Amino acid sequence: MVAFALVCVFATADAQNVQKQPPVSGIFDATRDWANDVVGLGLLPKLTCTSDFDFGGGNIRVNCDTVNTPHNETIIAVDPADANHIVAGSNDFVVRPDVPTIGFLVSSFYTSTDGGATWFNGHIPTTGFNATGDPGVAFNTKFADVHFVQLGVNLGQSPRNSAVGSVEVSTSHDGGVTWGKPVLVAKGTGVSNGIVHDKPAIAVDNNPTSPHYGRVYVTWTRLLFPGPPPGSLEFPIYLAYSDDGAQTFSAPKEISGSGSFCNEASTRCAFDQYSSPVVGHDGAVYVAFENFDTVAENQFLLVRSNDGGASFSAPVQVVPTVFDAPSDYPTNVFGRSTLTNSEFRVNSAGNLAMDPSSGPTASSTVLYYVFSDNRNGTIHVGTPVTNTDVFIVKSSNGGQTWGAVTPVLTGAAANNDQFFPWAAVDSTGRLLIRFSDRSYDSANVQYGQTLALSADGGGSFTASRIDTALSDPNDSRWSSIGTNGKSTFIGDYDGLAVGSDGVAHPIWTDMRNVAFPNPPPGRGHRTEDAVTVRVP
Numbered sequence: 001m002v003a004f005a006l007v008c009v010f011a012t013a014d015a016q017n018v019q020k021q022p023p024v025s026g027i028f029d030a031t032r033d034w035a036n037d038v039v040g041l042g043l044l045p046k047l048t049c050t051s052d053f054d055f056g057g058g059n060i061r062v063n064c065d066t067v068n069t070p071h072n073e074t075i076i077a078v079d080p081a082d083a084n085h086i087v088a089g090s091n092d093f094v095v096r097p098d099v100p101t102i103g104f105l106v107s108s109f110y111t112s113t114d115g116g117a118t119w120f121n122g123h124i125p126t127t128g129f130n131a132t133g134d135p136g137v138a139f140n141t142k143f144a145d146v147h148f149v150q151l152g153v154n155l156g157q158s159p160r161n162s163a164v165g166s167v168e169v170s171t172s173h174d175g176g177v178t179w180g181k182p183v184l185v186a187k188g189t190g191v192s193n194g195i196v197h198d199k200p201a202i203a204v205d206n207n208p209t210s211p212h213y214g215r216v217y218v219t220w221t222r223l224l225f226p227g228p229p230p231g232s233l234e235f236p237i238y239l240a241y242s243d244d245g246a247q248t249f250s251a252p253k254e255i256s257g258s259g260s261f262c263n264e265a266s267t268r269c270a271f272d273q274y275s276s277p278v279v280g281h282d283g284a285v286y287v288a289f290e291n292f293d294t295v296a297e298n299q300f301l302l303v304r305s306n307d308g309g310a311s312f313s314a315p316v317q318v319v320p321t322v323f324d325a326p327s328d329y330p331t332n333v334f335g336r337s338t339l340t341n342s343e344f345r346v347n348s349a350g351n352l353a354m355d356p357s358s359g360p361t362a363s364s365t366v367l368y369y370v371f372s373d374n375r376n377g378t379i380h381v382g383t384p385v386t387n388t389d390v391f392i393v394k395s396s397n398g399g400q401t402w403g404a405v406t407p408v409l410t411g412a413a414a415n416n417d418q419f420f421p422w423a424a425v426d427s428t429g430r431l432l433i434r435f436s437d438r439s440y441d442s443a444n445v446q447y448g449q450t451l452a453l454s455a456d457g458g459g460s461f462t463a464s465r466i467d468t469a470l471s472d473p474n475d476s477r478w479s480s481i482g483t484n485g486k487s488t489f490i491g492d493y494d495g496l497a498v499g500s501d502g503v504a505h506p507i508w509t510d511m512r513n514v515a516f517p518n519p520p521p522g523r524g525h526r527t528e529d530a531v532t533v534r535v536p
Contacts, residue, residue, distance in 0.1 A: 022235055022273030022292050023336060023347060023492075024223065025134050025151055025165070025198050051110075052118040055512065057468035061529045062088060062110040062119040062507075068515040069093050070478045070528035071108065072491030074507040077137040077146075079175075080206055083499030084115040087146050087176040088507055089135035090530045091491065092123065093478070105131040107150045108530075111176035116505055116534045120177060124170045127182050130154055132168075136202040142214030143245040146172040148179065149202040149218055164188035165196035167220050169246045185218050185240050186252045196223040197238075199492075203277040203285075205308075209360075210283035212308040216242040218249070219275035219287055234270040237289050239277075241309045255287060255303055255312045261320070262293035269293055269301060269315055274349035278367070281360035285309050286399055288318055288352040288369050298322045300369060302352070302399045306362065318402050319393055323375040324348040330384050332488055339417050339438075340377075340386045341445050343486035344473050348373045349493070350390075350421040355457075357429040362398035368458060369393050370408075370423040370433050388417045390435050394458050408433055408452050408461050416444040422496040424504070430455050434496040434506035437465075446470035449508050451496075451535055466533050471511035475524035485524030487511075504535040 051064035063071045071090045079085035092108035107124040126132055129152035136149040152166045168182035188196045200220040205212045222238045237256040240249040262269040271292040278286050285305040292298050299322055301315040324347065329337035336345035350370035358366035370392050378385035390408040395401060407414065408421075421435035431454040440448040449467040454460060476487035494508040510531035519525055 022221070022271065022290070023345065024196075025153075048120065048122040050118055050120050055468060055510075055531065058533045059468050059510070059531050060116065060119065060533065061510070061531050062121060063090070063092070063108060063530045064121050065092065065108065065123070066094065067513070067529065068527050071530040072489070072509040072528050073133065073135060073493055074491070074509055074530045075135050075137055075493070075495040076497045076505055076507045076532065077139055078497045078499040078505060079139050080141055080500060083501040083503060084113060085175060086112045086116055086497070086505055087137050087139070088119075088495075088530070088532065089137050089148060091133040091135065105133050107132045107135045107148065109148060109176060109179065110530065113175070115503070116532055124148055124150060124179050125181050127152065127168060127184070129166070134199055136200060138202045138204045138216070139206070140204045140214060140216065140245060141206045144173075145245055146176045147202055147204065147216055147246050148172070149200045150182070151198065151200055152182070164190050165198055165223070167197045167200045167218060169202070169216070169218060171246045183246055183249065185249045186220065186222070186238065194225055196225070197221070198223055199273060199275065201275050201277055203279050205279045205283055207279070207281050207283060210279075210281070212243075212283045214243065214245070215308060216246045217277050217279065217285060217309060219255070219277045221273050221275065222252070222254070235272050235292070236270045237272045237275045237287065239287065239309055250309075256289065256291070256301070257303055257312060257315045259301070259315050261299065261317060262291060263295050264293055274347065276349070276352040278352050278354045280354060280362055280365045280398065282362060283308060284362040284365070284398060286352060286354070286367060287312075290322065290349050291315075297325050297328070298348075300371065302369075304362065304399055316399060316402070318369050318399075319371065319405060322348050322371065323373040323379060328374045328377070328379040328384055329386060333482055334488060336488070339388065339419065341443070342473055343483045343488045344479075344490045345488065345492070346388070346419050347492055351423055353423040353425050353431070355425045355429050355431075356427050364396070365398040366429075366457070367395045367399050368423055368425065368431060370421045372419050372421055372435070386417050388419050389414050390418045390421045390433065392423070392431075392433070392458050406458060409463060413439060413463060415439045416441070418450070420494050422494060424496045424498040426498045426502045427500055428502065429457070430502070431458055432496060432498055432504050433461075434466075434494070434508070436494065436508065440465065441470060445474050446472045449506060451504060451506055466506060466535060467508075467510070467531075469512040471509070472526055473511055475526050476511065477516045477519050477523050477525060477527055480523050482522070484522055487524075490528060502536070505532055506535065507532040
């Protein structure tokens with residue numbers, strides 16, 4: 001299968017320069033587990049449905065199309081014009097009804113018009129790809145639209161079904177109830193002598209005074225395979241934009257730039273992943289990303305455009321040292337970084353967030369970047385031990401300079417592992433951060449959800465638990481082949497949004513649900529649901 005071909009390419013390159021290989025989309029990893037599974041087990045019983053299922057304490061399961069197959073990589077956005085109007089998205093896995101040679105993956109959307117009490121669940125249309133995922137969602141106030149970015153991939157065994165990895169955007173004109181045919185932003189050509197696009201993200205200029213009001217920005221990683229493996233690779237960040245409500249897009253362009261801190265002979269920052277775009281009040285575009293062009297530890301960088309994406313500044317260092325190199329984490333059965341006691345893959349990236357109460361010029365715009373890493377664990381040993389924590393850095397001048405790395409939790413609250421953070425800032429400047437948190441389990445296996453709040457610009461935080469039952473990734477029916485029930489993939493991120501009313505809407509991959517009382521041998525009992533809660 002192509003997924004295996006991708007791994008072979010990365011393994012060859014890893015032997016040459018391991019820190020330069022950012023992890024690619026989980027779509028590829030997930031297909032390993034779905035090969036030769038039960039035919040039709042994950043058939044979608046409902047193409048559309050409405051959910052108000054409450055696990056307790058207002059923890060609402062938004063998916064209802066299936067409640068036994070995985071929903072992960074959750075993302076969420078709130079309508080700037082209506083705080084009760086919310087749209088979310090996730091990966092949605094099924095097993096093909098004809099042959100069980102590969103898992104079939106679709107992007108699910110979830111739309112609420114009552115502040116998150118009930119959710120309409122459906123699926124984003126496809127354009128011929130047999131797998132879509134890596135979702136992102138953004139509202140467009142100029143056109144009164146909602147945009148949904150996704151990765152389109154063909155996976156399988158025939159020559160036509162190669163991992164082409166293309167970026168596309170679907171648009172809803174009715175608030176997220178129905179969605180149009182996705183528009184191609186960047187087309188991939190495959191892993192052998194070609195291009196694969198990965199990890200798209202989306203942002204919209206919703207500022208009426210901006211010269212680019214209504215412009216849609218899409219960023220992603222462009223993986224170049226200049227020849228059959230083995231061969232050199234590159235992973236720069238690309239961007240395209242649209243001025244007509246995502247009907248057409250500009251030609252993609254590389255934006256990750258060059259810097260003396262990038263360990264390339266040309267100083268080009270060409271090995272990147274996890275782009276995160278935001279737009280300032282004056283239309284300035286900021287894109288943060290992780291860079292792997294380093295001798296040892298990795299780094300987070302940021303580029304800025306003052307002309308609507310036509311050109312970008314040279315990158316600046318947001319976090320010069322990120323402790324997530326291969327010697328900083330244990331590895332799972334597939335060679336991916338994982339947490340101690342588990343098998344699911346992890347990464348350090350969070351997201352870039354802008355304070356809407358700052359500005360309006362770039363020089364007075366406040367930005368935050370949130371991330372996690374293992375600097376407080378046991379690193380640079382044969383088998384690292386994790387004690388991952390969530391951190392923030394802050395810029396008060398539009399990303400030109402950045403402050404010190406600051407932990408979100410301290411003391412006993414920071415025990416065990418915290419991971420997959422996401423930040424949002426409300427209209428008053430309050431900084432909110434959601435993350436998965438294993439401090440609630442003394443064994444450091446199961447995770448809950450924490451929402452941290454800072455009212456002083458990240459100087460101090462109060463934190464509260466927002467889930468009502470722990471998730472157990474070591475008792476998983478899915479992505480657990482050869483691991484005795486330990487999941488190898490629960491997604492790469494989970495989201496958070498805050499409305500104009502100050503209400504927070506965290507969303508996460510929840511593994512409390514025992515959907516398989518009698519699982520196959522070597523598998524666990526639980527599935528993955530998309531769960532959210534309203535936090536005033």
